[in-house]
Amino acid sequence: MAKDLEISNIEKKFIFDLLASSQRLDGRKSLLEQRNLNIVITPNKFGDIYIEYKRLDGSIATRLHCKVTSEVVKPKAQRPFEGTFFINCEFNGLAGLNFENYKVGSNSDEFYYGRLIESMILRSNALDLEQLCIIAGLKVWNIRVDVHVLEFDGGFLELASIGCMTSLLHYRRPDVTVRNEKVTVHSFDEKEGVKLGVLHIPIALQFNLFQLKETAEIIKSNSSIENNELVALDCTLKEDLLKDGEFIIALNKNREIVQLNKPGGLPIAALKLIQFAHMALPIIEEITSKMLKAIEIDERQRNKYGHLLSAENDRYAG
Amino acid sequence: MSRFEFFTSEGLRIDGRRSGELKNFESSITTTSNFANFSRSTSTNTTYLQMGQNKVLVTINGPKEPTNRSKIDITKATLTTTINISKFSKVNRNTNKSNLPDKQTLEWEYEITQLFSKIVVLETYPKSTISINVTVLQQDGGLLSAIINCITTALINNSVQIYDIVTAVSVGIVDQKHFLLDLNHLEEQFLSSGTIATIGGSDEVCLMRIRDKFPLDLIEEFVQVGVQGCSVLKHIIINQVKDMNLNKLVEIQ
Numbered sequence: 045m046a047k048d049l050e051i052s053n054i055e056k057k058f059i060f061d062l063l064a065s066s067q068r069l070d071g072r073k074s075l076l077e078q079r080n081l082n083i084v085i086t087p088n089k090f091g092d093i094y095i096e097y098k099r100l101d102g103s104i105a106t107r108l109h110c111k112v113t114s115e116v117v118k119p120k121a122q123r124p125f126e127g128t129f130f131i132n133c134e135f136n137g138l139a140g141l142n143f144e145n146y147k148v149g150s151n152s153d154e155f156y157y158g159r160l161i162e163s164m165i166l167r168s169n170a171l172d173l174e175q176l177c178i179i180a181g182l183k184v185w186n187i188r189v190d191v192h193v194l195e196f197d198g199g200f201l202e203l204a205s206i207g208c209m210t211s212l213l214h215y216r217r218p219d220v221t222v223r224n225e226k227v228t229v230h231s232f233d234e235k236e237g238v239k240l241g242v243l244h245i246p247i248a249l250q251f252n253l254f255q256l257k258e259t260a261e262i263i264k265s266n267s268s269i270e271n272n273e274l275v276a277l278d279c280t281l282k283e284d285l286l287k288d289g290e291f292i293i294a295l296n297k298n299r300e301i302v303q304l305n306k307p308g309g310l311p312i313a314a315l316k317l318i319q320f321a322h323m324a325l326p327i328i329e330e331i332t333s334k335m336l337k338a339i340e341i342d343e344r345q346r347n348k349y350g351h352l353l354s355a356e357n358d359r360y361a362g
Numbered sequence: 363m364s365r366f367e368f369f370t371s372e373g374l375r376i377d378g379r380r381s382g383e384l385k386n387f388e389s390s391i392t393t394t395s396n397f398a399n400f401s402r403s404t405s406t407n408t409t410y411l412q413m414g415q416n417k418v419l420v421t422i423n424g425p426k427e428p429t430n431r432s433k434i435d436i437t438k439a440t441l442t443t444t445i446n447i448s449k450f451s452k453v454n455r456n457t458n459k460s461n462l463p464d465k466q467t468l469e470w471e472y473e474i475t476q477l478f479s480k481i482v483v484l485e486t487y488p489k490s491t492i493s494i495n496v497t498v499l500q501q502d503g504g505l506l507s508a509i510i511n512c513i514t515t516a517l518i519n520n521s522v523q524i525y526d527i528v529t530a531v532s533v534g535i536v537d538q539k540h541f542l543l544d545l546n547h548l549e550e551q552f553l554s555s556g557t558i559a560t561i562g563g564s565d566e567v568c569l570m571r572i573r574d575k576f577p578l579d580l581i582e583e584f585v586q587v588g589v590q591g592c593s594v595l596k597h598i599i600i601n602q603v604k605d606m607n608l609n610k611l612v613e614i615q
Contacts, residue, residue: 156472159465168575259480263525263561289480291570299579304556304572308477311561311568314585321581 051285059286063254063274070280071100076323078278079105079199081331083210083338087345090237091215095207097199097278105197105280110189110207112215116178116229117186127176127184129166131191133158133204139196140281157201158191160303161208164246164294168302171212172241178220183227185217187240198280201292205248210335213242214342246294246302247331249324252279253289253310263311273310275320277327293321295328368549369536377546382587384531384544384594385414385502389515389602391610409516414546415502418509420516424492439487443475445496445509452501453547470506477569478513481561483523492522503550504532506557506571511599518603526562527599530569531591533558533584538577541587558588563596565589 051059059069066075079097086092091112097105119126135154165171176185189211191204216237219230254274255262262272279287289309294302301321306312366376373380389411411418425439433440445467449455463471474494482492494516496509507530514528534542534555545555556572567585576584 156469159469163573167573260483260525263566295578299577301572301576301578301581304570304576304581305473306567306570307473308475308569309480311480311566314560314565314567314589317567317570318582318585321578325578 049281049285051282055282056286059282060254063276063283064256068276068280069282070105075274075276078202078327081206081334083206083335085210085214085338085342087342091211093207093211093214094194095203095210096195097197097203104195106193106199106203107195108200108203108207109192109194110204110211112211113188113190114185114215114217115188116183116220116227119177119181119184123173124181125177126173128186129162129171129173129188130186131158131162131165131189131208133161133191135193135196139193154200156307157204160201160292160294160305161205161248164205164248164303165208165212168244168246168296168300170209170242170244170246170296170302172243175241178227179222179225182225187212187215187217196281198282198284199250199278201248201250202278205246205294206331206335209242209245209247210339212240213245213335214339215240244296244298244300245332245335246296247328248292248294248303249277249327250279251291251293251320251324252276252283252287253291253312254286255288255310259310273312275316291317291320293324295321295324297325297329297332299325366548366552368553369540369542375542376548381540382543382591384591384598385504385546386412387511387595387598387602388412389512389599389606391519391606407516407520409512409519411508411512411515413502413504413508413511414544415500416505416508417499417501418505418512419497419499420509420512421495422492422516422520422522423495425487425490425522426492427489428491433491434489437488438484439482439490439492441475441479441482441484442491442493443471443478443496444493445471445474445498447498447501447505451498470509473506473569473571474510474513477510477528477559478517480568481524481526481528482517483525486523501547503545503547503555504557506530507532507544507559510559510569511595515599515603519606527596528559528561528568529563529592529595529599530557530559531588531595532556533588533591535576535580535584538580541583543587543591556584556588558585558592560589560592563593 062069079099082096082098084094093110096107099105133154178184189208191207216239219235219238221228257272292305296302369375391407391409409420428434447467494513510528510530517524531543532545532555534545534549534553536542536553542549554574554576558567559569560566561568
């Protein structure tokens with residue numbers, strides 16, 4: 045991910061030895077343990093979310109800012125009934141010394157991951173674009189998610205996918221009324237915002253592979269019997285630079301694969317791939333419930349005085 | 363959703379193949395007319411692959427000294443891939459004005475570079491670059507798999523050291539139960555599909571890519587069908603490479 049960050053041979057060996065004895069550099073005791081996920085929703089705003097991974101000692105390892113904005117635009121000529129959606133992933137100098145400003149090469153991991161999340165949401169119809177249409181062929185909503193990396197120590201893909209989905213679930217766009225082809229956009233004071241149509245919640249998970257043997261040995265041996273690689277979840281930056289391959293899977297809790305990618309790298313046995321896919325499901329279910337809970341808590345705080353303002357009569361049973 | 367019957371009760375697909383049947387696969391080395399002048403230069407060999415209606419040309423340039431000194435890696439060679447999908451390759455001409463590749467192509471470039479940098483024995487060519495240039499002349503379904511197969515054949519033809527042969531096929535699913543191997547254009551458009559690449563015809567998966575919604579419980583069969591297809595394809599490629607090189611030998615003598 046980061047360029048020009050060289051790891052000395054001694055450190056490399058140390059990290060590998062740690063991994064081989066299922067220890068992590070930041071004190072985690074298992075290869076499959078993830079860091080603590082924390083979702084912070086900015087009060088008084090819609091779709092403005094900070095999402096962070098915390099280390100065991102409570103310090104912040106990775107922190108992302110996801111913000112959803114919307115505007116009224118003209119739709120694409122081929123799809124007059126659909127709104128548009130765009131994700132902008134940005135790594136800049138803020139994330140670390142090894143990232144350059146305004147330079148996202150087309151062959152870089154950032155580009156690849158950003159694109160993966162975009163197609164994860166778009167191709168699986170996670171965001172219903174037809175609900176974003178105001179007047180067919182003339183005016184639709186353009187939803188844009190900006191993902192900024194504020195602090196970086198690995199785990200970009202998971203955090204970005206969780207952040208994007210949380211902010212989309214949380215966001216409310218202004219309500220509109222159409223009268224005689226005239227569109228009025230109401231501010232939040234006039235009318236309450238409208239939630240986006242999120243049909244299901246895909247979340248990506250990245251399995252990182254570390255090879256234990258020489259590549260030639262792995263390819264020539266019958267690996268379904270032997271154990272040739274280590275698999276780790278949620279790598280730190282240093283581990284990320286040393287990895288020999290990855291396996292990315294995006295699932296939703298309806299047991300559907302939304303994206304599955306193994307972009308080259310270390311070959312692994314087909315059986316193990318299937319195993320990983322099944323392993324990912326409980327993790328994703330857990331993350332999804334965490335996300336929904338965070339949104340629910342925020343909702344409750346927002347509507348603290350909702351019952352006072354309600355014009356609804358109390359009803360008593362019986 | 364499907365307006366077409368992709369898999370009839372007799373077990374036939376739209377183009378008359380059976381479910382596990384591969385498209386016709388043909389590859390050849392084209393040598394440019396000035397072959398004699400540069401007979402030692404590897405870049406004059408172009409490998410042409412026709413997989414169904416996919417027509418792919420691959421030239422491999424290198425191993426050679428990199429033009430940019432900063433790109434030198436002392437321990438191993440660096441691999442670069444460029445894919446050029448010609449605008450006339452589809453039924454509808456691509457209306458995109460700019461000559462820059464689209465995002466999908468860039469993604470493929472990334473994946474293919476990652477894939478082949480583990481397959482090519484890069485340590486044997488230190489301080490050099492190997493660049494793979496792909497040109498797609500015509501596309502049908504499963505273009506990524508055709509490109510990967512063509513690159514493998516090209517690497518062999520150019521005598522670049524590789525650990526083993528990589529083969530790729532696309533797999534689609536009809537009605538949640540029938541698996542179709544090596545999709546054509548129509549099938550790819552309407553079915554959930556994915557590409558799978560294995561090394562040496564074994565069950566070692568080195569690339570896998572599913573971009574559509576796909577039920578988790580069917581992944582096992584998906585992989586199984588894909589791996590089988592790949593191992594069949596491996597034998598086809600080996601036979602064709604042998605035939606091609608025999609022809610080449612005859613030509614030289």
